[in-house]
Amino acid sequence: MVIQIILLCGLVIFSGLAILLRDLIKAALSLAVASLFLGLIFFRLGAPYAGVFEISVVAGLITVLFALTIALTKKEDEVQENRLVKVIFPLFFILFLVIDGLVMKSLLTKVPALPSAPEGGSFGLVLWKQRTFDLVAQVGVIFAGVLAVLALFRKTGKDEEKDE
Amino acid sequence: MSNLWFLYLFFSALLIFIGLYCLLTMRNLIRLFIAVEIISKGVSLAIVATGAVKNSVLLAQSLAITYIVVEVSLVATALALIINIYKKNKSLDVRILSKLKG
Numbered sequence: 001m002v003i004q005i006i007l008l009c010g011l012v013i014f015s016g017l018a019i020l021l022r023d024l025i026k027a028a029l030s031l032a033v034a035s036l037f038l039g040l041i042f043f044r045l046g047a048p049y050a051g052v053f054e055i056s057v058v059a060g061l062i063t064v065l066f067a068l069t070i071a072l073t074k075k076e077d078e079v080q081e082n083r084l085v086k087v088i089f090p091l092f093f094i095l096f097l098v099i100d101g102l103v104m105k106s107l108l109t110k111v112p113a114l115p116s117a118p119e120g121g122s123f124g125l126v127l128w129k130q131r132t133f134d135l136v137a138q139v140g141v142i143f144a145g146v147l148a149v150l151a152l153f154r155k156t157g158k159d160e161e162k163d164e
Numbered sequence: 165m166s167n168l169w170f171l172y173l174f175f176s177a178l179l180i181f182i183g184l185y186c187l188l189t190m191r192n193l194i195r196l197f198i199a200v201e202i203i204s205k206g207v208s209l210a211i212v213a214t215g216a217v218k219n220s221v222l223l224a225q226s227l228a229i230t231y232i233v234v235e236v237s238l239v240a241t242a243l244a245l246i247i248n249i250y251k252k253n254k255s256l257d258v259r260i261l262s263k264l265k266g
Contacts, residue, residue: 004168008175011209015179015202019186024194031198038205042228045216050228054208057232062201062239069243070194073250079192079257089185096181104174126222127229134230145237152244 004044011037016093020086028066035059049123172213179206193246193256197239204235 014034021027035058042051127135183203187196208228215224246256253260 001168004171008171011205012175012178012182015182015205018198018202019182019190019195024192027195027198031201034202034205038209041209042212042225045212046221047212047216047225047228050208050212050225050232053229053232057236058201058205061236065239065243066194066198069246072247073194073256079255081190081192081195085189092185093181097178100174100177100181104177105170108170108173121222123222123225127226130223131226131230134226138230138233141234141237145240148241149244152241152248 004041007037007041007044010034011041020089024070025067028063028070031066032059032063035062169213169217172217173210176206176210176213179203179209191258193249193258196258197242197246200242201235201239204231208232 011034014030014037017030018027018034021030035054039051039055039059042048042054121129180203183199183201183206186199186202190196190199208231211231212221212224212228215221215227249261250256
């Protein structure tokens, strides 16, 4: 229980840092550390495959994509954020912490959730037999993403004229 | 087990709050997208924790993996879009995009 609380606190602290840090690269790195904590939590919850995906894809690949985008869009005059936003964040955070603590417990008893029943078989069986349609949808989503990126980076007539 | 469920959902609600606060108050497009990522972390934590508590961890795990794949596709597309917006406007300020209105 103590380790889980430490991991959850680490996750929330690094997520908070990701929005509070001024430097975007540091923000992206702290998001990656938060993903690492989330992956470790998944391992502790008995979901190793989700943990591996979280660490390799979200903490690795997405951080690289963020770093690339930040490098490609770097400019001297950064976007000025409102200073008040960061000052009042702790106030709102503590307020939400109190409300969350008061409401969540009673909410859990009132909201009907999934029926608790032990499941048999292996992860592969569940993924390939029960959630086959999800896999088809995943392939579709990946293709849609690839096509969208290709469409966004295609060269237009103006770009070709500039190159010449 | 109920206490454990409460703990995980409590922290996932905190993550969603941090993300929503950033989405509502900040102006940098990349930072807004970092907020979307934080919200998605909260949601995937809620999915896996609920699965683990309700003895359906295999199903929850497969849903979390599907969610991560969708998230990666979303990130790739959105970051490409952000680069294009930057090329056009030379700024990442979200207020400049309001000029798009008819």
